[in-house]
Amino acid sequence: MFISAKGITKSFGNLEVLKDIDITIDKGNIVAIIGPSGSGKTTLLRCLNALEMPEKGTITFDDNFEIDFAQKPKKSVIKTLRLKSGMVFQSYNLFPHKTALQNVTEGPLYVQKKNRQVVNELARQLLDKVGLADKLNLYPHQLSGGQQQRVGIARALAIQPELMLFDEPTSALDPELVGEVLKVMKDLANEGWTMVIVTHELKFAEQVADKVLFMDNGVVVEEGPPEQVLKNPLEERTRQFIQRIM
Numbered sequence: 314m315f316i317s318a319k320g321i322t323k324s325f326g327n328l329e330v331l332k333d334i335d336i337t338i339d340k341g342n343i344v345a346i347i348g349p350s351g352s353g354k355t356t357l358l359r360c361l362n363a364l365e366m367p368e369k370g371t372i373t374f375d376d377n378f379e380i381d382f383a384q385k386p387k388k389s390v391i392k393t394l395r396l397k398s399g400m401v402f403q404s405y406n407l408f409p410h411k412t413a414l415q416n417v418t419e420g421p422l423y424v425q426k427k428n429r430q431v432v433n434e435l436a437r438q439l440l441d442k443v444g445l446a447d448k449l450n451l452y453p454h455q456l457s458g459g460q461q462q463r464v465g466i467a468r469a470l471a472i473q474p475e476l477m478l479f480d481e482p483t484s485a486l487d488p489e490l491v492g493e494v495l496k497v498m499k500d501l502a503n504e505g506w507t508m509v510i511v512t513h514e515l516k517f518a519e520q521v522a523d524k525v526l527f528m529d530n531g532v533v534v535e536e537g538p539p540e541q542v543l544k545n546p547l548e549e550r551t552r553q554f555i556q557r558i559m
């Protein structure tokens with residue numbers, strides 16, 4: 314097993330949003346997280362790279378890294394965890410006053426302190442990979458939502474993470490722009506990237522996911538291959554959710 318999160322527990326004030334969640338991810342696998350709004354999907358994803366700090370729980374990578382949130386992890390350990398995963402946000406979160414290229418080079422240059430020439434070359438390659446080779450010097454407001462999200466994906470890849478995290482990456486997009494972003498994600502899946510995707514795109518989950526997790530009310534209600542969870546769920550709660558959104 315590649316990545317394992319155990320006992321992840323997170324509250325906001327009195328509201329326990331994640332209740333002792335366990336999740337495992339095999340190398341090269343795609344895990345899709347589905348569930349009703351407010352069930353804790355985004356919070357779980359953000360806990361996986363310590364954008365939210367759980368009160369309890371551990372995350373291990375490949376037997377060579379462990380973070381134990383109950384033990385107040387050191388800043389350096391949190392930084393190491395963050396560099397292991399690239400996050401793609403629902404609303405892109407690009408720097409508005411930086412070009413596509415500068416958005417992609419930011420992390421490797423200033424967080425990882427890599428050489429500028431090397432980083433520029435890497436960023437060009439990544440923007441080419443997501444189909445934006447001719448948009449390097451444009452600013453976010455000069456790009457469509459789908460193009461901005463593809464910059465977001467290139468930026469997440471630029472730190473050369475071990476895991477890619479996607480938080481509803483297409484839900485802010487006009488319907489005609491969803492396909493271009495899903496295509497980039499399918500390409501990454503085919504290249505063997507390990508990915509966790511919070512999504513409402515059940516068709517997409519069915520096509521690419523190795524495992525689907527259905528969350529409700531801060532717990533994983535059911536997990537299994539897409540043919541089970543999406544087509545023949547074992548749990549009544551899963552069945553009701555799938556019927557509602559299909």
Ligand code: ADP
Nearest residue numbers: 325328330348349350351352353354355356357
């Ligand atoms: P989902 O992604 O499934 O829609 P979220 O993880 O966004 O669910 O939210 C789970 C619950 O946590 C919701 O009740 C939400 O209102 C609450 N929540 C999320 N983020 C915060 C926050 N920063 N402060 C307070 N409550 C929050």
